[in-house]
Amino acid sequence: MTTSPPRPDQHSPPRRRDTVRADVLASLVVFLVAVPLSLGIALASGAPLMAGLIAAVVGGIVAGLLGGTPLQVSGPAAGLTVVVAEMVARFGWQVTCLITAGAGLLQILFGLVRIARFSQAIPPAVVHGMLAGIGVTIALSQLHVVLGGSPPTGAVAALVELPGALAGIAPGPALAGLATIALLLLWPRLPRRMRLVPGHLVAVTAVTALALPFTGIPRVDLPGGLLEAVTLPTLLPDVPWAAVLGGMLTIALVASVESLLSAVAVDRMHSGPRSNPDRELIGQGAANTLSGVLGGLPVTGVIVRSSTNVAAGARTRASAVLHGLWIALFGIVLVGVIELIPMAALGGLLVVVGVQLVKPSDIRGARAHGELLVYLGTVAGVLLLNLLEGVIIGLVLAGLVMLHRAARARVRIVEPDGAAPWRVVVEGSLSFLSVPALSRTLAGVPADVPVRLELVVDYLDHTAFDHLDAWTARRRASGGEVTVTEPGARDGLDGPTLHRYATWSQWQEVDHTPHAPLLAGVAAYHSDAAELVRPTLEGLAHGQAPKGLLLCCADSRVQPNLITRSGPGDLFTVQNVGNLVAGTSVHAALQYATEVLRVPLIAVCGHSGCGAMRGLLDGAPEPGDALGDWLSAGVSSLEALRAGHPVARHAFAAGYGEVEALAMVNVAVQLAVLRARDVDAALMGLYFDIPTARVLVLDEEAQEFRAAE
Known part of the structure; x- marks a missing residue:
């Protein structure tokens, strides 16, 4: 059974009309997620509520236009609420706006001096511990809002004052807040068709509607529309300037790290253009500078909105920009709707957002890598001291763990x-x-x-x-x-x-019996590797959760685990002659990987010197022959090569031969076949250049294979 060749237009970029429609629809979905989150984050930060919408507008438009991650959506983020709340309490709102603008200028400087690469050196246990500490702080403080009170500053104060808040619970706000929490927890468990509307919007809208007949429930109070909320920062505040500069540096560092981590996560969700981290910092810096000047919250790349954007089918950065425009229109025209929202509903929303920042997978990952102490130390530092000191504690603990490993x-x-x-x-x-x-x-x-x-x-x-x-x-x-x-x-x-x-012949004596090399390899595995890999395999004994499916050629020189540095449980691998999406076995593997294993990524990998591609160029065996029947599924790739496929043009320009160019075109064609099947996973094209031992990645926007970054 073979797959019918795709039409020639399947190789061409999507039509502009389709792209515009996809971006508009995605922007509307992200807009519906962003509005309640922006208001809630402003509430948790102790800032004017409209500051959240200002930051969402500026983040969407400015960072969307200038940033280096096309599908990332920026705006106010939960990761900065603790820092901003401390600064608002210490300096007041207008000075905090000045600090935000200054932090943006620092981010622009970071991008210009190409400092983004150093963020990759921060241990994940420190980053995840920082986010978990922030999450716990948000949840504890907003629990007071759910109970009808005011949010204390800091996790310790929120925990100490919690018994008093429970004793003086206000029934109306408590019911609204708890109903919001219940809806948010229930929503992901509903059938997929019912979850087309974002849960955040459903929870806040439903609770607002239910609370309309009741008086005495505190609601959002806005002084005016979005335009009236624009306030200039204090330029020469009468405060300790060392503390102000320290605040600028803190926001710049935390916002930069969070944006870059979000960008990395977004890159893993799609197969389009990759991020430019230095440009991303410049875009984020420009957004923060303008947000601070206009009286908005700090801006970062937000993984919740970005993942929603990708899942909703966004194709270009226009979706992020449009979502910012929708928020601006909402904040100008529909202020009265915002003022109907109970404060407790926003508090309940933030309790769930805060709890979701404490991820069991992060804890398991830190434990598996021997960095649980680093994670817990960072969490404790953020909770008991403040965010910056918590991160410093985490980095010190990471250094001590490294020294301990080096000395033992x-x-x-x-x-x-x-x-x-x-x-x-x-x-x-x-x-x-x-x-x-x-x-x-x-x-x-x-x-x-x-x-x-x-x-x-x-x-x-x-x-x-x-x-x-x-x-x-x-x-x-x-x-x-x-x-x-x-x-x-x-x-x-x-x-x-x-x-x-x-290879076998390089480390063992040659034995001419057919089974000897394989048996020698098995013996060496038992001697050298079995005990080392056994703990990993024990954990995989009852199931698998691979991170992707790799379809590559059956050529003996192409070793999937070698060229991806993957191990047991990482990849669901399918190999056939010519890495073709054809035949019952491949289709069954695709169905199992996407519907049962739920792999988030499918990669197709071609290689140099491919015998299947050479066979296609030479005319291949006649139909009726098993190999000829199989290679007929690759005829569409040969036709695309001869029609001047863009991938082929770039390959020839780079000095590759006809076999190599066809192998590259074949990867692009097989990806088109997968898109025609509407597989529920991100797609990626790879090419293994055997003589140089390099793996190239297909840039689908440029239609060119480039070195993996």
């Missing part, structure tokens, strides 16, 4: 069951600090037994090397048998180089 190697002896050698396994970083423990362990090995010393280390300094070399030499001199293996480095301290990705 894990050394263990594995006694054999039978005639196999004794195994001494050394893991981690083996430095001079670990030599005493290593020496004690080696002394425990009997003198007359064969020993296999396995160095599974990422660092081996001269002192540790010298100690091992001397111990090995002494043991061999006394007639003992010692084998030293260092996966990825050397076969013995004084032996030849053994590369981690060597």
